[in-house]
Amino acid sequence: MPSHMGVQTFATERNSQVEFFVHYILDKFFTQLCSDGYIVDFTISSQKHYISEIASDVWDHYVSTNQLSTGRPLQLWCQTTCYKGNGTGKPEPNKTYEVRETLVEGISIRQLSHLDSGTDIRTVHFTVGDSNYTYQWFLGMKAASFDKSIYIGKRGYDIFGILNNLLAGAFTEDDKYIALDNSVDLSEDVGIFIKYALGELTNWFVTDKMKKSSIADLQWQLVNDELASNSANWPNISLLNGTDIKGRANRLLFEENYVEPDQLIHKTTALLLAKKPFLSSAIEAVANWTSICDQLQLLADQSFDLNNFILSLWNVKPPLHLITRRILLRIHTDNSIAYVQDLDIGGISEHNLYAGEHSDSQSENICFQILTNLSRANINTVDELMDAFTKKGKAIINRARWFEAKNGTQLKPSFEYVELALQSAGFDVVSPKTVSFRAVGYHNEIVSDNVNPYTNLKVVCDKNHNIIAIIKAKFFRVQEFPRRCKEEAFVGLSLKYSFNNGQFVPRLKVPLIMFIDMAGDCDPPLHALKRLICFGWNIVFSIDDLISQLNDQVESYASCSK
C-alpha cells in the first residue's frame, strides 16, 4: 500500500551516514587538540540524552574532555541538520518544524552552564547539504542559538550521494574511517569538506577561545525568567483530561453509530467537510465505487491512447479529480511514494497537487511522470489502467481518506471548535491582520533575511473590540507531544519578546494561550508542558479553563482602564 512513511527509511539511512561523518570530524578534531596539548583525552558519544526540568532532548553528538590550560572539564553538545534539496530549488516547508526544534534544543541546554559553573559547556550545529534549501533566516538564527555553526556542502552538490558512495561499501567503522582518511589524503571533495570543517572548529577553539553566542545566552535568560516565575504553578498532570475534539470529530465523520451530544462538534465537522472536499468526495466514492468506475469507463472508451486517458483522468470534472489524481499517483506501486514536492515540477506543491487547476505544461509534466511509473508497473494500455483502477482504486481512496483525515495541514478541527466555542461565549476571534497585529517572531529582528509571519494564530477580542489574548489551538498526539511542544516553544518565545538594540524586551501586553487538544486518556509528559510554559505560553486543556482565563483578562483590562 503506497504511503508517505517509507520515505523516512531513505532519510534515516542518509542521516545515519551523516551522523557517522560528523562523528569522524569530531574525532579528528579532538585527536588533533590532544596532540597539540590543548586537552587531555576525550570521549565521543552519539544520541546523548539531555534531560532537565524542561527538556528531554537527544543530541546527535556529545564530546567530553578536560582542558589542560584551565584544568576545567569541557562538554561539547552537537546537533546536525541535513538539507537534501529538491528539484524545485525551494526550501522544504516541512523543515520548519525541525528547525524550530533545533533552536529550542540549543536554547534549553544553556541551563547547564548555570547549573554547573565548574564546567565549560558549548554547543555546535552542523548543517550538511545545500544551505540554500533552508529558509535563510535559519542560518542567522543558528548562529544566534548555538556557540558555533558549521556548514558542510555547497550549492548544487549532492554530498549525500557522494558520502553514500564512500561509506556504503565499507562494513565496519574502521573501514569507513579508512575511506574518509583516503578522501582527505587525496583531496577529494569530501576530504576538502572535512578539512574545511576541521579548520572552522580549530579557529573557533584556538583563535576565538570557544567564543559563546551572546544572543543564545540572552534567549536562555528569557526562558530562565519564565521558569522562575512559573515554578510554583506547574499543572497537575493527574487532574488533566483531554477534550479530544479531533478524535470525536473523526469518529463522527467515519464511524456509523457514533453518537456525539456536543453540537459544536457537529458544527466543526460540517466546517471540515466544507474545507476539505476530498473527505466528502471520498466517503461518497467509496460507497458508490461501481458507479464511479462506470463514469471512468466512459472516459476510457473515448481515449485514443494511454497518455490521453491519463490526461483526461487528471483533468476530469471536479470533484472527481480529487479521486482520480490520488489514484493516478499511487496505482503503480505498493511501496511508498516520494513526497509530493519530489515531483520536482515548478508551481506544484502538496497544497495544489490534488485540487488545483494546472497549466497545460504542468498537466503534461505530471502525466508524463505517471505514464513512466505505470509502464514500470507493466500498465501500458487504457484497458490495463482501467482494470487497475477498478481493482485497487477503492482501497487507495479509503486509505488516503484515513491518512488525510488524521494529517494534512488544512484540517484543524481543534482550532475550529475553539473558535466556535469562544464565539458562543461572546468573544470575537479574528485573524492577526484584522487588528494589525504582525505575528512575526523576533528572529525577524535578529537576522536580515525574510521571515514570514506565523500562520495558525488568532486574536481574541472582547465585545468592546479590546484585544485580550493571542491564541493557538492544536491536537497533540501522545507520541509526538514532546516534539510538538518544542516546535511551538519557539513560536511562543519569539512572539512574546522582540529584539531591539541588542536586547530582548517583552512585546505582548496580552497572554499567549495554547489550547491543547488531546485524547481523553493522554498523559502528557510534564517536561514538555513546562517547556511550553517557560517559552512563553499559557496552556489550557478545556474550553472552560480557556474562557475563565479570558474572562480574567477582560476583568483586569476593565480595572486597568478605570
Place this chain on the structure above:
Amino acid sequence: MPLVASDIKALAIELFPRLSPIISFKSEITRSTWESSLETGKAVEFVSLCALAESANRLGLTVKVPLLFTDNPDLFYLRNIIHRHHGAQPGHEGATFNIPLQDRFKAALTPRIIIELPDTFYGVYREGFPIHLIQNRYLGRPEYLDRPDIIIIEGAIYVSDGVENELDFSYFSTFGNCNGTLRIKNDITIPIKSYKTDLSKILTVGIIECSVSKGRERAEDQLNRYLKTFASNPAPATLLVNGISKNCIAYDYNAIISLKNGDISKIKHELMSKMDMFIVKLLKISTDVQEYD
C-alpha cells in the same frame, strides 16, 4: 477448558526449575509473556525452551544459564537481535520497556541457554543470532528478516564491556573464530566498529519453531526460508511446536500441544517426548560434523 498463559508458566517452571526465578520475576516485560493471551506465542516459545533445557539435562549434558540473566531477568525475554532504529519513527525512540541500550546489546549477543559438550558448546538463541547476521553482512549478503523462534548454534560466544559505549565480542567454533566491537548505538545499520573473522561457516544444529495456530503450508514455506538463510551442510534438526493439530512433514518432528482442551499433562508428555527425539537427532548431527573434519 482452554489453557491460559499461567498454566504454561507453571509447566515451564516444572520442566526446568532452574529458570524459575526468571519465569516468576514480576515486571512489565515478563507480564507481556505470562499475563497476555496465549495467541502471542511467547509463552509457548518459553516453555519450549524449558523443555529443550530439560531434555539436555536428562541426557546428562551440562546445561547453563548465563549469569547476565540471573542478575537481570528481563533480558531473558528479549530477542537475540541487535536493537535497530527504523525509519518513520520520529527522532531516536525505540527504548521500549525502558531497558538501557547497553543491556539490550548484551542480551542480543548472549545465548539464553548453553549446552556443554565434551569439545564444544551449543548456544540456544531466541529469534536470531547476531554473529550470523554480522558475518552475512561482512560477506556482502543482504539482511534477512526471517528468524526461527529458537535456534541452536554450535560455538561459544563471549561478550564484555569495551571502552565507553562499546561492546567487545568473540565467537569460537569448530569452523573458525571471529571477534569485533559494537558501538552501543541506536542505528539503522548494525553499528559495528571493527570485525575480524576466519569463519568458514556457522553451524546451525537445531531449529525450533513455535506456533499457536500455524497451518501446514505456511509452516513449510517458513522452514524453507529458515534453511536457506541459516542452514549449511548437514541440515539441522527441526521441530515444530504447534498449538493446533496440523502436522508439517517438512519438520523432522511435530509436537502437537492442544491448548484448547486444557490437558496440561498430555501437553507435557507430547512436548518432552518430541523434544527428546529432537535433541538426540541434533547431537547426532554434531558428531557427524566432527568426522567430516
